[in-house]
Amino acid sequence: MTDHDRPFALVTGASSGIGLELARVIAANGFDLVVVAEEPRIHDVAAELGAGTQAFVTDLATRQGNEDLVAWLDALRRPIGVAALNAGIGVGGPFVETSLDADLRLVGLNVASTVHLAKAVSRSMVANRGGRILFTSSIASQMPGPYNATYAASKAFVQSLSEALRVELAEHGVSVTALLPGPTDTEFFRRAGLEGTRVDEGTKDDPAMVAQAGFEALMAGKHEVVTGTRNKLQRQAVKVAPDPLKARLHGHLNERKD
Numbered sequence: 001m002t003d004h005d006r007p008f009a010l011v012t013g014a015s016s017g018i019g020l021e022l023a024r025v026i027a028a029n030g031f032d033l034v035v036v037a038e039e040p041r042i043h044d045v046a047a048e049l050g051a052g053t054q055a056f057v058t059d060l061a062t063r064q065g066n067e068d069l070v071a072w073l074d075a076l077r078r079p080i081g082v083a084a085l086n087a088g089i090g091v092g093g094p095f096v097e098t099s100l101d102a103d104l105r106l107v108g109l110n111v112a113s114t115v116h117l118a119k120a121v122s123r124s125m126v127a128n129r130g131g132r133i134l135f136t137s138s139i140a141s142q143m144p145g146p147y148n149a150t151y152a153a154s155k156a157f158v159q160s161l162s163e164a165l166r167v168e169l170a171e172h173g174v175s176v177t178a179l180l181p182g183p184t185d186t187e188f189f190r191r192a193g194l195e196g197t198r199v200d201e202g203t204k205d206d207p208a209m210v211a212q213a214g215f216e217a218l219m220a221g222k223h224e225v226v227t228g229t230r231n232k233l234q235r236q237a238v239k240v241a242p243d244p245l246k247a248r249l250h251g252h253l254n255e256r257k258d
Contacts, residue, residue, distance in 0.1 A: 013087030017186030021211030061109040090192030110154035179214035
């Protein structure tokens with residue numbers, strides 16, 4: 001049975017990777033939650049997390065998919081205390097060769113869906129005078145991303161949106177946190193077509209560690225958290241490097257070794 005006195009959370013992109021680990025840590029900290037993904041296996045995640053967790057299957061890369069989720073959440077009539085807007089994909093390869101449909105789908109999921117759901121949950125939280133939003137950004141948001149161009153650009157959008165909403169929503173008791181992971185041991189590289197690249201074959205962080213750091217920063221009301229010592233050093237370095245140099249270095253990592 002679900003206890004409606006328990007805090008309520010939303011996690012998108014929760015079928016695997018960082019999203020799955022965010023769902024696990026949020027549930028372990030006493031939240032009921034809704035886990036969302038396009039894949040039917042999201043029902044297995046809900047079953048794993050047990051009573052108090054519900055699954056919703058929808059394609060957030062489409063406007064209809066977002067509208068369906070928002071309508072379903074509204075029908076629950078439960079205030080969302082935490083929203084982890086994590087769903088995202090990558091598209092690797094030279095921009096002139098990647099599929100236009102794939103790049104536009106990325107924009108639909110990483111950008112349009114993030115705006116759509118952020119609009120819905122922030123309005124709800126403002127009306128209820130409190131809440132916490134976690135945006136999964138990326139260390140890639142800090143530099144242009146040749147051979148992964150639309151992904152890096154989308155995460156720069158998410159990072160900017162997070163920083164802006166943090167200021168706007170603070171007076172309403174709503175905190176906004178950006179999670180900036182670096183390369184993480186998930187299905188991202190395979191799905192994005194980045195297998196065999198230098199970044200894929202390099203050291204990756206544990207998604208459970210990334211999720212735990214994100215959750216702790218969220219609950220502490222921090223504006224952002226960069227996970228992993230290597231990524232923190234990279235964040236400091238890119239602050240002073242010119243964009244053309246950052247782009248070349250990032251492109252070197254995203255380019256296939258062969």
